[in-house]
Amino acid sequence: MSKNDEIIVVIEREKLFQEINEFQGFTADKKNVECMNKNLSRHFEEMRRGDAETNPLYKQPIPYVIVKVGADLFTYKRLNKGGEERLHNMISIGLGGHMNTIEGKGWDELLLENLQRELNEELEIKSNVEPKLTTLGFINDDSNEVGKVHIGILIQLEYPEGTEIRVKEVDQLAGKLSSAEELKLDYDHLENWSKIALDVIVK
Numbered sequence: 001m002s003k004n005d006e007i008i009v010v011i012e013r014e015k016l017f018q019e020i021n022e023f024q025g026f027t028a029d030k031k032n033v034e035c036m037n038k039n040l041s042r043h044f045e046e047m048r049r050g051d052a053e054t055n056p057l058y059k060q061p062i063p064y065v066i067v068k069v070g071a072d073l074f075t076y077k078r079l080n081k082g083g084e085e086r087l088h089n090m091i092s093i094g095l096g097g098h099m100n101t102i103e104g105k106g107w108d109e110l111l112l113e114n115l116q117r118e119l120n121e122e123l124e125i126k127s128n129v130e131p132k133l134t135t136l137g138f139i140n141d142d143s144n145e146v147g148k149v150h151i152g153i154l155i156q157l158e159y160p161e162g163t164e165i166r167v168k169e170v171d172q173l174a175g176k177l178s179s180a181e182e183l184k185l186d187y188d189h190l191e192n193w194s195k196i197a198l199d200v201i202v203k
Contacts, residue, residue: 004050009099009110010058015043016151026154026196028137036138036151041107049098056148063115064094064139064152066197067123067131069177070161073201074123076175090191093183093198095122096152111153119157122173126164131157136200141192152193154200 013022019035027033040061052060067074073093097118102110119125139152159165167175178186180202187195 002050004048004053006049006098007046007100008049008052008060009044009101009114010047010052010060011040011044011151013057013059015039016059023140024142026137026139026200028200033135033137037107044101044107044110046101053149056142058149059151060149061099061111062096062150062152063099063111063118064096064154064193064197065115065119066094066154066156066201067125067165068156068158069163069165070159072177072179073183074165074175075178075183076167076173079172079174091183091186091189091194092191093178093194094152094154095119096193097121115155122168123175124164124166124168125159127159129160129163131159133157139193139196141196144192147192154197156201 016036016039018039020032023032044061047055047058049060052058075091075093076095077089077091079089095118097114099110099114102113105113134156136154136156139154141147141152165175165177167173180198183190183198184202187198190198
C-alpha cells in the first residue's frame, strides 16, 4: 500500500475550532486546549491520506514530540529519501507522524499509542528512567501548504543527561543532540513547526 492510500485520522477544520477563535502559531490557553481536545475526541474520523493532504477543509492531527536530554534537544534532518518531500533537508526538533485509529480506543488513548508507535519506529532510546511527559499545547500554521492541512499537539519528553538516542532509519533521517544556542543560529533552517516550538520552550 502506498503512503497516499494509508487511512489516517482527520477532523473537519470547522469542528476542530468550534467554540474558539482560529489561531495562527501556538496556543497553551486552557480554554483553547480543553475545547480542541474535546472537539477531537468527539469528531475525529478517518480519511485516505492522499485525499487529506490536499483538502484544507480538514486537519490531520499530529503528535509533535520534543525529546529533551538534560538541557539539549534531539534534532533531526529529513534526508532526500525520507518522508514528507516538502520538508526534505529542513531541521526539526519535533518527531511527528500521522495517526491511525485503533478499535475501541478513545482520543486520549489513541494519541498516546500513536505517539509511542512513532517514537518506537523512529528512535532507539537507551534509558533506565521513565521520561517526564508534558503536553504543552497546540500548533496551527496555515502559512504554508503542509501546515494548512495539519494540526500539531506539542508534547515534551524529558530524559536525564547521559541518555543515548539515535535514529533507526539512518537512510532517511540524520539525528543529533543540539543546544538551544545552536538551534537559534540555525533558526532559518528549521521547519516552521520547529520554529514555533523552539520559541515556546526557549524564552
